[in-house]
Amino acid sequence: MRETVYVLGGGQTRFGELWNSSLSDLIHEAVDQAIEKTKIMPTDIDAVVIGNMLGGETTGQAHLGTLVSGFLPHHPPALRVEAACASGGLAVHTACALLESGKAETILVVGAEKLTDVSGDRITSALMHAADAEKDAPSGLTFPGIFALSATAYMHQYGISREDLSLVSASTHRAALKNPFAQFRKEIPPEAISKSPLVADPLRLLDCSPVSDGAAAVILSTRRESPVRIAASQLSSDCLSLADRPSLTSFGSTRTAMSRALAESGFDRNSIDCIELHDCFSIATLIHLEDLGYCEEGDAIRLFKDRDTEADGSLPVNLSGGLKACGHPIGATGVKQVLDCFKQLTRQAPNQVKGAVRALAHNLGGIGATCTIHLLESSF
Amino acid sequence: MDRIPSLHRRIKELEKISFRRGRILSFTTVRHPPAGFGTEPYPVALIEHEDGQRVIAQLTREGLTAAIGAEVIPRLRRIRTMANGLHVNDLKYEVVTAAPVPLITMRAYVLALTGPAGVGKTTITRTLLSLFSPVVEQVPMYTTRRPRKSDLEPHVCVSETEFETMVARGEIVTHTVLTDHLRYRAGYRKKDIEAIWKQHKLPIVTTDIRLLEGLSKALGREAILSCGLLPPGSSHRRMLSALLHRLRSRGSDSEQQILEQLKTAEAHLKAFDTHPHLFDHLLVNDELDSCVESIKEIVVPQN
Numbered sequence: 001m002r003e004t005v006y007v008l009g010g011g012q013t014r015f016g017e018l019w020n021s022s023l024s025d026l027i028h029e030a031v032d033q034a035i036e037k038t039k040i041m042p043t044d045i046d047a048v049v050i051g052n053m054l055g056g057e058t059t060g061q062a063h064l065g066t067l068v069s070g071f072l073p074h075h076p077p078a079l080r081v082e083a084a085c086a087s088g089g090l091a092v093h094t095a096c097a098l099l100e101s102g103k104a105e106t107i108l109v110v111g112a113e114k115l116t117d118v119s120g121d122r123i124t125s126a127l128m129h130a131a132d133a134e135k136d137a138p139s140g141l142t143f144p145g146i147f148a149l150s151a152t153a154y155m156h157q158y159g160i161s162r163e164d165l166s167l168v169s170a171s172t173h174r175a176a177l178k179n180p181f182a183q184f185r186k187e188i189p190p191e192a193i194s195k196s197p198l199v200a201d202p203l204r205l206l207d208c209s210p211v212s213d214g215a216a217a218v219i220l221s222t223r224r225e226s227p228v229r230i231a232a233s234q235l236s237s238d239c240l241s242l243a244d245r246p247s248l249t250s251f252g253s254t255r256t257a258m259s260r261a262l263a264e265s266g267f268d269r270n271s272i273d274c275i276e277l278h279d280c281f282s283i284a285t286l287i288h289l290e291d292l293g294y295c296e297e298g299d300a301i302r303l304f305k306d307r308d309t310e311a312d313g314s315l316p317v318n319l320s321g322g323l324k325a326c327g328h329p330i331g332a333t334g335v336k337q338v339l340d341c342f343k344q345l346t347r348q349a350p351n352q353v354k355g356a357v358r359a360l361a362h363n364l365g366g367i368g369a370t371c372t373i374h375l376l377e378s379s380f
Numbered sequence: 381m382d383r384i385p386s387l388h389r390r391i392k393e394l395e396k397i398s399f400r401r402g403r404i405l406s407f408t409t410v411r412h413p414p415a416g417f418g419t420e421p422y423p424v425a426l427i428e429h430e431d432g433q434r435v436i437a438q439l440t441r442e443g444l445t446a447a448i449g450a451e452v453i454p455r456l457r458r459i460r461t462m463a464n465g466l467h468v469n470d471l472k473y474e475v476v477t478a479a480p481v482p483l484i485t486m487r488a489y490v491l492a493l494t495g496p497a498g499v500g501k502t503t504i505t506r507t508l509l510s511l512f513s514p515v516v517e518q519v520p521m522y523t524t525r526r527p528r529k530s531d532l533e534p535h536v537c538v539s540e541t542e543f544e545t546m547v548a549r550g551e552i553v554t555h556t557v558l559t560d561h562l563r564y565r566a567g568y569r570k571k572d573i574e575a576i577w578k579q580h581k582l583p584i585v586t587t588d589i590r591l592l593e594g595l596s597k598a599l600g601r602e603a604i605l606s607c608g609l610l611p612p613g614s615s616h617r618r619m620l621s622a623l624l625h626r627l628r629s630r631g632s633d634s635e636q637q638i639l640e641q642l643k644t645a646e647a648h649l650k651a652f653d654t655h656p657h658l659f660d661h662l663l664v665n666d667e668l669d670s671c672v673e674s675i676k677e678i679v680v681p682q683n
Binding site: 136145150156244 | 405406407409412415422434436437438459460
């Protein structure tokens with residue numbers, strides 16, 4: 001990082017099917033929370049970046065940067081960024097770039113998504129906008145279907161069973177019990193996950209992150225100091241379609257972003273105390289942990305068998321409940337991950353890792369077509 | 381959403397496509413179709429054409445069941461109906477051959493313990509059998525000698541002619557002439573090994589270098605997890621002394637028999653050097669527990 005970028009804090013709405021809130025209601029709530037928690041003057045904000053994927057398709061609202069700017073008394077310059085499910089991570093990354101360049105000194109970063117205003121099949125179609133419209137979509141493939149192609153190949157190659165796969169969602173549901181913002185605060189045993197309805201074979205309903213509404217906001221600054229700083233902010237891209245990739249069971253974008261983030265921060269990957277991981281589907285969790293370099297290919301399931309991913313385990317993952325149990329309002333996720341890392345590093349997390357000093361937020365767009373990684377460090 | 385110009389471009393593109401065969405790299409069944417694709421589930425596969433180009437497409441309902449590696453050919457089929465009632469055609473692939481038998485098949489294997497008499501094969505086998513009785517079973521040896529009281533291992537004794545008939549019928553998977561006391565023929569039946577595999581158990585054979593060689597030819601070298609057992613000692617001479625000491629302390633054989641066994645043992649020790657390809661692991665049996673532990677680790681690798 002060319003400048004020290006501090007995370008002052010932030011706020012979020014509960015994630016879930018929030019029928020009574022519109023997209024702008026959600027953004028209002030998150031922004032109010034962020035300003036209140038960080039105790040800054042709204043006029044201290046000199047730029048706004050918002051991450052959102054489907055504002056136009058699901059709410060008829062585009063031009064979101066200006067929408068948020070209008071909520072502030074002085075209408076600071078604002079922009080919306082989009083990289084499918086990595087829109088939130090991209091918003092944080094863009095804000096870091098603006099801060100490092102000196103274009104702004106304090107930025108309000110928002111992630112927001114409102115999905116439940118339209119029917120299920122429309123959302124299924126809209127989510128496919130994250131894939132290649134000419135190569136993937138004409139076949140009638142869905143977004144869970146793309147990850148199912150990955151899952152079929154992974155299970156074939158490494159011989160993991162249905163029962164193994166169910167351990168992943170069970171673990172995030174257990175973690176979400178304590179998170180007041182989570183969409184599902186319910187423990188679900190692996191047997192129930194194995195019996196849930198099929199969505200795209202072999203993926204079942206409880207392998208998939210839900211359709212959610214929600215918003216999250218964090219405030220980043222180079223001027224105001226805080227115990228938590230961003231030690232690395234990396235963005236990487238790959239080709240859009242799974243058909244153009246050399247591997248179905250590993251995503252190059254995660255590998256690239258991780259190695260660059262470690263180089264930028266000078267961290268050892270084993271010095272990271274907790275991870276917020278983009279677990280859009282159970283299979284993705286396994287692939288990400290391998291791509292991040294925490295286990296050999298085909299070996300990640302062992303972490304769940306040994307319960308290493310829990311708060312007192314050797315590699316705490318998704319203690320917020322992740323996308324699966326906390327919910328996945330697409331554009332909000334990447335921002336909420338950074339907020340959850342901030343909470344861990346300032347001892348405010350509901351599932352606190354004792355003495356956490358370094359945290360990682362991993363946000364993915366499409367099937368690994370975009371990846372952002374943020375490393376946070378605390379001097380708390 | 382029905383974008384008519386994009387359909388027009390797609391039809392133009394289909395006209396240019398040469399209908400090539402391909403193989404399934406992965407597949408799924410979409411249970412909740414997106415808007416415009418109806419409500420019935422359909423299979424979708426990622427297919428690699430012979431020239432290496434990959435496409436994502438639906439599979440037809442006719443044809444064989446999808447599997448990774450199965451061969452497919454493209455067909456032009458209706459893929460959906462638009463809101464205005466117009467049908468949209470696109471490529472769907474039909475599965476024409478089942479998945480090929482992979483080159484490396486995961487198959488059952490045999491645990492073979494080979495070593496000179498007195499090295500402790502029988503003791504180790506019995507320990508393994510008592511420790512892991514639900515998962516391991518010893519393969520009985522068919523021999524042409526009379527049963528002995530001192531027989532610790534399962535032997536089925538048959539006459540020369542019966543043995544010869546079994547060999548002629550191809551029932552015996554490997555056989556040789558053993559000379560530990562008398563000269564006699566010995567071998568294993570294929571049926572016995574297969575019966576143990578069928579129970580999902582691991583067959584153990586305590587065997588001789590020639591039987592091992594035959595076994596590896598008959599079942600395939602990769603089907604044998606072969607451990608060579610050595611007596612303790614830094615040289616062949618010291619190893620032989622250790623054996624001599626053990627054989628004498630057994631007290632079951634005469635001095636003449638012991639000397640003959642030592643000659644065979646010498647040949648065995650040489651075979652470890654001359655036939656290294658027949659062994660996956662060489663273990664020194666200086667202490668029973670540690671040797672059993674090593675075999676356990678080889679069979680069930682610790683993570």
